[in-house]
Amino acid sequence: MNKLIFLKAYLRGFIVSKFKVQNNNAETNRYKDYGILNPSIGTANLGDLIIYDSVYSKLRNIYPDDLFTDFPTQLYTSHDAMISMNERHLLFVSGTNLLSSNLDRIFQWKIHFGHKRLLKNKVVLMGCGWWQYQGGINKYTAAIYKTILSKDVLHSVRDEYTANKLKSIGINNVINTSCPTLWSLSPEKCKQIPVSKASEVVTTLTFYHKNSELDKTMLRILSENYNKVYLWIQGMNDFHYYNEINENFHNIELISPSIEAYNNLLEKGNIDYIGTRLHAGVRALQKNIRTLILAVDNRAIEISKDVNLNVIKREDVLDMVNFIDNDYVTNIKLPTGNIDKWISSLNKYK
Template sequence: MRHIHLIDTSIASDNLGDEIIVEECRPYIKTLFPEAYITTSSGHDGLGPWGRQLVEKAEIAFLLGTNALAPHDQTKRRFIWTIREEDRPVLKNKVVLFGVGANRDFDKVLRVQRKLLAQVLSSRYAHAVRDSSGGRIVAASGRKAINTTCPTLWRYADYSPSVPAEKPDTVCFTLTKHKSDPLDAEMVAILKDTYQKLTFWPQQPRDLDYLRELTDLSGITVLPASLGAYDAYLESTSTDVVGTRLHGCIRGLKHGHRVLAISIDNRAREIGAETGLPTLARDDIPAQLVERLASQSRPSLRIPSASINQFLSQF
């Protein structure tokens, strides 16, 4: 019996975007290994004593999604993918990246980080990265990367998303507290002027505190901070989905809505440029947001199906 271990970045996470990503990854694991024994540990908390025992016995340890590739020394700080010194021997040559991206822009990958990744990343398998920056980190560590884009978009390798041609009178929007900017207030003001109804989804609970800093909540419906509540809303409402939360927008696309991700860092910027996912740089909000909201149409996505198949066929 094959033993496959999953390093789950949605466990102990306060960001529901991680849950969106992992939910999309798991069906592929099930298809690839239908009879395998599957065990799981937390990416955020690290392996722990039980996790180390499980990984030591596993054939592969898949790191599931999110922006968990760092160019800096990730062992010295709190990070999405926690690796302690005692984890390194059991992870050695076992970790396979499953749609993982870079966590920031960078000029170089530090030597200490190259050494860590060279130790834990599998040399047998190529690694699925979701952006070119992630590929650069993997390559700098002496391992092979395949840019498959994010697993949340893999479904569109088989069909194009279907979205309405006309702008609805409702918008669901998101914000990112830990990457705040004065232009966020301008975005909210434009949304108030453009739509009759506004709904806010806090992908992290602290995003709601940030919204309160930016504007009066009167006239804004606030959804619970849960993926179930968000899905129920998207399933039942004709709405646009706009905001700084990349995977909140991608979830909107899954439910057949027009979306516009406001890029605030390398993540949406790179995925948008490489796949055609509708994005707008935050700096361009004053000049372009009104026009983009009026003209959003069916996205023409470029999903690298050959690269996805190349990655999956290894197993």
């Protein structure tokens, strides 16, 4: 079914775009009109909202007076939407791991050949990552990336692995800025994060990377070492997964699937974060919470290599006791030079 939907969208967009004359309005305007390719539209994963929140905040600082229009990345766009995207000065891709080696088979980003002409040289990556560890980029995907990604500015990616993947197809105007959700974690900010264990902890599960044995071990250790354990439901399927592995833990309380509920919990203080969701952990750091992330895939591992994010592999779940029992100093090492370079490269569009 997914392939049929993809082919229908692909053929319609490709055929119509062949005959569409671009409307480049030469009228000078006091304000610029930018687009954000927003993964939080239509998402079932609240982590995408955490990413978008940081992306929008940073872009608003760069362009304080201009207009931003959001377009989805996780939903197929009509031809009208593609025309609207074409009319923006630039289109910023709002973080997340939507890049892949085979856009014809991996649909994290609902983009196809029909976008090539209308989005030519329009798209700017902002803290994007690679879907998973993959082989070489196929010709179909390379043709799309090399056409739509702007040649006039730098592209911001969240880790060195992603930068190297793009460079492998000749896209060299790319730098590793880490994820925009981390950009606020300056040395001064990190000093505000507690060093010692709190009395309570909030955790998360990841339904699409299940490992019932390791995840139950994580919950068991947390239950034994903290007075209260909160489980934030970052997506509805996480709730169903918890019901599958629940061993009637006596001190686990569910936190409803909303950003507001999670923020409120973090802001009350005296709480740690230990869980498998990357951006739930980053939001905890943003709220001055002592944090350990158990990596279930490439994303947290690759970011941790570059910026010293506190990450262990989920297979090493027993090692989380070391974090619980001992002091830990948060020391995020941001690539501030690269972040500044990326922002400076946008000056020509101000």
